[in-house]
Amino acid sequence: MGTIENILIIGGGGMVGQKLAHALAREPLTPGTTSALTLMxxxxxxGSPAGARQITADVSDPAPLRAALAERPAVIxxxxxxxxxxxxxxxxxxxxVNHMAFWHFLEAVRQEHLASGGSYCPRVVFTSSIAVFGGPYPEVIDDGFPPAPLTSYGAQKAACELMLADFSRKGFLDGIAIRLPTICVRPGKPNKAASGFFSGIIREPLNGQEAVLPVGTDVRHWHASPASAVGFLRHAARLDTAPLGQRRALNLPGVSCTVEEQIEALRAVAGNDVVALIKPQPDPVIESIVAGWPRNFAPERALALGFRADADFRAxxxxxxxxxxxxxxxxxxxLR
Amino acid sequence: MGTIENILIIGGGGMVGQKLAHALAREPLTPGTTSALTLMxxxxxxGSPAGARQITADVSDPAPLRAALAERPAVIxxxxxxxxxxxxxxxxxxxxVNHMAFWHFLEAVRQEHLASGGSYCPRVVFTSSIAVFGGPYPEVIDDGFPPAPLTSYGAQKAACELMLADFSRKGFLDGIAIRLPTICVRPGKPNKAASGFFSGIIREPLNGQEAVLPVGTDVRHWHASPASAVGFLRHAARLDTAPLGQRRALNLPGVSCTVEEQIEALRAVAGNDVVALIKPQPDPVIESIVAGWPRNFAPERALALGFRADADFRAxxxxxxxxxxxxxxxxxxxLR
Structure with a gap:
């Protein structure tokens, strides 16, 4: 019988969290172990994986968080x-939620570290975002490009990266922040993200429904599939963090393409009738938000560390x- | 009789705060007004300036802070x-203190803004630090060099810059973060800053006392006098922030010089006997901290905005x- 590896997924009820949980139930992070999953x-x-424990709680609520951490998950x-x-x-x-609750989470991990006499130092994989960047951008953003967020979400994620790096530098935990591309195609219902249409114009037509396209087809953006995201997360959980030094935030690889290239990939996969379900309907608010987003990256550090993205938008x-x-x-x- | 301009100085009991208060009492920020100063x-x-109100309180304590903000200072x-x-x-x-209390300060200003129906939007001048940067550095750091702090202090200041920018972007206040060079020569007693010796090797000898030099004379650093700091603060308080866009943090001008150049400037001003009071006594801890600090900047944005530093270390x-x-x-x- 193999060893049990405790893994905590905070935000484990969301789309990526659920996909990750299923992936970990199928194939543990550490070969020869069994994943004991706790989702909060x-x-x-x-349809959560069988055997995964579910804790229904607000991440801002300290008591359930402390209880989950008291089991000293090796990976969070x-x-x-x-x-x-x-x-x-x-x-x-x-x-x-995005800033203060993350601070209290880090502090709760630190208290477990201190209570353990310093031996408990879990890997913490934090999903940051390319929203930490703000324009004007170069054509391709390299790893030296400075974070300068233009949204509250981006500012919150960037502040969390700073905290995570400092807690890691002090040895209280072993953190890594991964700046995910926009996750596309998101399954299910649209969420409130301004980036939702990037998925919607693929997902709805494939399901026989109309989709609104609120921006021009020349808009370029940076994408990764949910399956790639799960791969990134698994890789980040097992990575040797020593080569990261104090720079614990990584731009991840992705697919840079225009909306037109998205549409043409959809046409190649599913045909003209499906593409015809995309209805252009410009929305100046969304256009303006999206205009502030990065379009392309050269994520050399992450590639050198072995992170791998989808081949192209068709994939x-x-x-x-x-x-x-x-x-x-x-x-x-x-059948079409 | 002129208009009264309410000015709040949080941290007004410190060295720079006191110098600023005296400067504002002598010469108001806005010509034709009288400064009504509140120091917390x-x-x-x-020896605080006559007429300045002193509030003895911890900046983490919400009640006195709210009371001071209820008077709606135009500049904080x-x-x-x-x-x-x-x-x-x-x-x-x-x-x-450096992170959470600053958050609560910003939030308290926002509550006043909301209570005013949106009309109250004070200028907030926040002293950040070059400690937001971490090595490896280029020979000269330009305005595009990304913050990547290697100390808790630097991480806290960088997180505050993110918050200040987001509150400013939302129009709750009109913030500017100035990344001060190391303030040198600090008068009075040494404080607990690892940079304290940069002042100590000048101040103690000029006062006829020995000073310990814990690093090599080839160490290069970035300095500004307290008088320049007061000038920066006054300038930041009156600056049109529109040209800053969303990038509200500025690298300020300073003097880049080595410890040897500091010592030679001291020799030129005060002679060999004074320089002889500097006692080299290497301290590996301080050497290692200082090795992580920036040495020189090209602060083009701040220069274009009219910020001016000392001419050289002799000045x-x-x-x-x-x-x-x-x-x-x-x-x-x-008399020597």
Missing amino acids: DLGFPP FHFAAIVSGQAEADFDLGWA IIESYIREDLAPEQAQRLR | DLGFPP FHFAAIVSGQAEADFDLGWA IIESYIREDLAPEQAQRLR
Whole structure:
């Protein structure tokens, strides 16, 4: 019988958290171990992996968090966040959850570290975001480009990166912040992220529904599939952090493409009738938010550390069809 | 009779705060107004300017802060901080004061803004630090060099810059963060900053006392006199912030010189006998901290915005002699 590896996923009820949990249940992080998964979130969809413990709690609530940490998980994934659009609309909530609750989380880990006499020092994988950057951008953003967020969400994530680095430098925990590309294609319902349409224009048409395109087709953006995100998270959890030095935040690889290239990839995979379901309907608010986002990266450090993204946007669409499209929809596409 | 301009100095009991208060009492920020000064700090030295109100309070204590903000000062200077060496030694205290208390300060200003129906939007001048940067450095640091702090103090200041920028972007206040060079020559007793010796090797000898030099003479650093700091603060308080855009943190001008150049400037001003009071006594801890600090900047943005530093290190020494050296010590130097 193998060893048990305790893994805590804060924000484990969300889309990426659920995919990660299923992946860890299928294949443990450390070969020869069994993952004992604890998921913490405000709520959970049906279908969490069998054997995963679910703690329904607000990440801002200290008691359940402390209880989960008292079991000294070897690896903690932290995704809990108010998404960008909502953090921009609700200033208090965004700073309270994305910044203050993360501080209290780090402090709770530190208290466990101190209570252990210094032996407990978990890997903490924090999902940051390319929203830490603000324009004007160079054509391609390299690893030396300075964070200068232009949204509350971006400012909150950048502040969390600073805290995580300082707690790591002090040896209280072993943190790594990964700046995820926009996750695309997100399955399920649209969320409140201003980036939602990047998924919507692929997901809705593949499901036989119309999708609104609120920006021009020349808009370029930086994408990774949920499957790539799960791969990034697993890799970040096992990575030797020594080569990171004190620079614990990484720009991750992704696929840079325009909306037009997204649409053409969809056409190649699913045909003209599917593409015809995309309805251009410019929205100046979304256009203005998206205009402030990065478009392309040269993530040399992450590539050197072995992080790998999707091959191209077509691979991203195929990943969605394989992982998330309902069988009857996939069937309908094959019959066209 | 002129208008009254309310000015609040948080950390007004410290060295720079006191010098600023005296300068504002002599010459108001806005010509034709009279400065009504409120100073808040844990304590005050004798000799605050006549008419300045002193509030003895911890900046972490919300009630006195709210009371001071209820008077809606047009300009708020915020210096309150745990210095670098102490923030490194006392992790809790550093994050509590330098980060959390600053957050609560910003939030208290925002509540006044909201209570005013949006009309109250004070200028907030925040003293950040070159400690937001971490090595390896280029020979000269330009305005695009990314913050990557290697100390708790630097991480706290960098996080505060992010908050200040976001509150400013939202229009709750009108903030500017100035990354001060190391202030040299600090008058009075040494404080707990690891940078203290840069002042000590000038101040103690000019006062006829021995000074320990804990690093090699080839160490290069970035300095500004207290008089320049007061000038920076006044300039930041009156500056049109529109050209800053969302980038509200500025590297300020200073004097880049080696310890050897400091010593030679001291020799030129005060002679060999004074220089002989400097006693080299290498301290590996301080050497290692200082090795992580920036040495030279090209602060183009701040220069374009009209910030001006001392001409050279000799001017910094002369500024100390003029402003802070006791008359009998100055007399002794002239008699040598």
